[in-house]
Amino acid sequence: MLKPKIILPLLLCSALAACRSVGGAPTPLPTVVLETGGSPAQLQGGVTASGVVVPAREAELAFALGGIVEVVNVAVGEAVDAGQVLAELENAELLIEVGRTQRNLRELTSPAAVSAAEQAVVAARQKVDDTQKKVNALAYPRASESLIDNIEGQIELAREELAEATEDFRDVEWKEHDDPERAAAVVAMTNAQMHLNQLIANVNWYKGKPSDLDEAIAHANLDSATSALQEAEWHLAALNGEPIPAEATGTGLAELAQAEDELAAAQAALESTRLVSPIAGTVVAVEIAAGEYASPGEVLVVVDDLSRLLVETTDLSERDVPSVSIGQEATVHIEALDQDLPGRVTAVSQVAETLGGDVVYKTTIELESPPPGLRPGMSVEVHFAAPE
Structure with a gap:
């Protein structure tokens, strides 16, 4: 040319x-x-575009919150595992908070706490049984006929005792109020009257029926006891790691949930001070050092997965992109290695980019047999075979 x-x-x-x-x-x-x-594309048929070798996965890592960097654990070129901590911000106060919330949760879930919850369930069940018996009793007479007959007999005897005590008092009523004999007669008479009154009240109650208020109170007590038992059982289930429904309530359960939430929040805050690699790969960039300030969102470490490399086009124009589709065969010329390699289109971006005033679309090609020596950043020329 x-x-x-x-x-x-x-x-x-x-x-x-x-x-x-x-x-x-x-x-x-x-x-x-x-x-x-003609151009190579015109000579061979199809479309040609420039491109670059890229890693299949790349992680650009930044802190969500700003702070002073306490330690950087990696350098460029080091291999890292997924989940490895690459750098940390100063976080002494957060470590203390995590420890505090952990201790609080341990106290609420200790063997002693579980034992107390078990006892609470037993007591709540007994309360339900007691209140249920009272509700059941509303449907039956308050006393047997024999008991009522007995009390009525006592009433007759009490009336006789009262009559005798009254007669005795009348014999000494004329005496002075401070006279011992008169005082004893007064006490005997009033005691006889109170005893009779109590017996009459008892027999009237035994013969009567529960009022609407009595029934309402009994049923309310049963409902309260049943709810308390349910909450005690939910609390115990939570302590034992058993599933509980979303609508579960109760003071013990609320305290446990609050402790868990506080611990989760403290741990999340602590994790936000750690730069953790989400992938296994190689560190290709480190833009921070210990003692420096890390701004929120600023990319500080880049990790590439070099185990699988792809090719991305950089200048496939809007005129040529309609001729390219997923699954289409392509020939990739690696300029640095002077090799032509077969590949296949795995992705065609639906979002346009601008390059020097031209509209271009990124396309991804996977090589069938990547050669030794292939590195990210190498320039390539991609020829897309003409559709058949």
Whole structure:
């Protein structure tokens, strides 16, 4: 392609020089037509685009919150595992908070706490049984006929005792109030009256029926006891690691949930001070050192997964992208290695980018057999085979 571009000025200069060297009217020159040939894409059919070798996965890592970097654990070129801590911010206070919330949760879930929860369940069940018996009793007479007959008999005896005590008092009523005999008679008479009153009240209650208020109170007590038992059972289940429904309630359960939430929040805050690699790979960039301030969102460490490399186009134009589709075969020329490798399109971006004023679309190609020596960042030329 370069040869015609070089020869063309020489031919034109020679022709012009020849014309000027000859006297008289200039002799008309024939039209020069250059057969420069087509582009590689046109020659082979299909579409050609430039590209670059990229890792299949890359992690650009930044802290969500700003702070002073306490330690950087890696350097460029080091291999790292997924989950490995690459750098940490100063976090002494957060470590203390995590320890506090852990201790609090341990106290709430200790063997002693479990034992107390078990006892609470037993007590709550007994309370339910007691209140249930009281509710059941509302449907039955308050006393048997024999008991009522017994009390009525006691009432008759009490009436006789009261009559005798009253008669005795009348015999000494005329005496002075501070007279011992008169005082004893008063006490005997009033005691007999109170005893009779109590017996009459008892027999009336035994013969009567529960009021609406009595029934309402009994059922309310049973509902309260049943709810308390359910909450005690939920609390015990949570302590034993058993599943509980989302609607579960109770003071013990609320305290446990709050302790768990506080611990989770403290741990999340601590984790936000640690830069953790989400993938296994190789560190390709470290842009921070211990003692420096890390701004929120600033990329500080980059990890690439070099075990699998792909090719991405950089200048596939909007005119050519309709000719490219997923699964299409492609030939990739690795310029640094001077090799042509077969590949296949695995992705075509639906989002346009702008390159030097041109609209381009990124396309991803997976090589069938990546050669030794292939590195991220190497330049390539990609030829997409013409659709059949």
